[in-house]
Amino acid sequence: MEERQMPKAHKVVFNNRKSGMVTGVLDVISFDLNEILLETEQGLLTVKGTDLHVNRLNLEKGEVDLAGTVDSFVYSGVNQTMHHEDGFFAKLFK
Numbered sequence: 001m002e003e004r005q006m007p008k009a010h011k012v013v014f015n016n017r018k019s020g021m022v023t024g025v026l027d028v029i030s031f032d033l034n035e036i037l038l039e040t041e042q043g044l045l046t047v048k049g050t051d052l053h054v055n056r057l058n059l060e061k062g063e064v065d066l067a068g069t070v071d072s073f074v075y076s077g078v079n080q081t082m083h084h085e086d087g088f089f090a091k092l093f094k
Helices: 088-092
Strands: 011-015 019-023 025-031 035-040 043-058 063-076
Touching: 011 063, 025 043, 025 063
Parallel strands: none
Antiparallel strands: 011 019, 019 063, 025 035, 035 043, 043 063
């Protein structure tokens, strides 16, 4: 019988569309003032808005604190991640 691997916990909490936290983050793929792309346990998460910032990043715990005005959260598939490519921060700190 085939065992299914359960994904780790993933949570998105935002206060008044201005600040919040995302857990279950595997990597930050890209970010700018209008869009942040995160690889999460539940697939790719695109956060769109204005004046967006990554305030705190802890990939060991899988946590990211975000700030700015959030207009949308969009998931792209479940676990359709880009493991064959390094993420933004992996490339930055090589």
